[in-house]
Amino acid sequence: MSRKARKVNESRVSRSDCHALGKRYQPVPSVTGAGRKPDLDSRENIETFVDSFYQRLLADERLASIFLDVAAIDLDAHLPHIKDYWCKLLLGEKGYQRHTMNIHRRLHSKRALQAEDFQRWLDCFVATVEEGFTGERARRARQVAAAIAANMERSLPRRANREDD
Numbered sequence: 001m002s003r004k005a006r007k008v009n010e011s012r013v014s015r016s017d018c019h020a021l022g023k024r025y026q027p028v029p030s031v032t033g034a035g036r037k038p039d040l041d042s043r044e045n046i047e048t049f050v051d052s053f054y055q056r057l058l059a060d061e062r063l064a065s066i067f068l069d070v071a072a073i074d075l076d077a078h079l080p081h082i083k084d085y086w087c088k089l090l091l092g093e094k095g096y097q098r099h100t101m102n103i104h105r106r107l108h109s110k111r112a113l114q115a116e117d118f119q120r121w122l123d124c125f126v127a128t129v130e131e132g133f134t135g136e137r138a139r140r141a142r143q144v145a146a147a148i149a150a151n152m153e154r155s156l157p158r159r160a161n162r163e164d165d
Contacts, residue, residue, distance in 0.1 A: 039135025040090050043083070049141075050083045053128040063120055070111040089144055090137050108156045118149040 038045050054075070057063045067073050084095035125145045129138050 037132060037134040037138075040086075040129070040133050040137040040141050041135065043087055043091065043093070045133065046086045046090060047083050049128060049133060050079060050086060052132060053125060054079060054082070056124045056128055057121070060120060060124060062117065063124065066111065066113070066117060086141070090141055105156065113152070113156055115153055118153045122146060122149040 040046050040049055058067060081096065084093065087093040088096040122145055126142055129142055129145075133141075
């Protein structure tokens with residue numbers, strides 16, 4: 001793993017590291033080893049997906065700004081929550097106990113999230129799934145992600161971005 005790729009796993013990731021990572025973005029490795037794409041049917045596969053998805057998100061100039069500058073995420077704390085969230089949705093695990101909308105309402109109060117943000121997030125999600133996974137749970141993940149993006153966009157109050165955002 002390169003030095004820059006390792007940085008994605010560190011607490012704070014700089015914007016330049018994210019953009020450099022994006023330029024050298026590598027497809028999700030097949031965890032089956034046989035060239036066949038796996039399904040999102042195990043914690044291991046979901047964790048691989050989330051790591052690849054966040055590499056893609058943090059390499060996107062628009063989305064990286066939201067995650068790194070506005071939300072100021074700590075990847076060491078954030079990624080385990082996201083992995084638990086998708087394991088809950090796709091596998092029925094009980095590890096995730098947070099209120100997703102409240103978290104995004106706080107973020108939205110700092111910087112108004114726009115329709116384009118949700119679409120870009122969904123495009124990154126779908127591209128990551130299609131690049132590395134196939135099967136019933138992979139299809140379900142795409143459906144759930146589309147519903148999440150639509151619900152978030154619908155539920156957050158519409159407001160114009162402030163000049164200081």
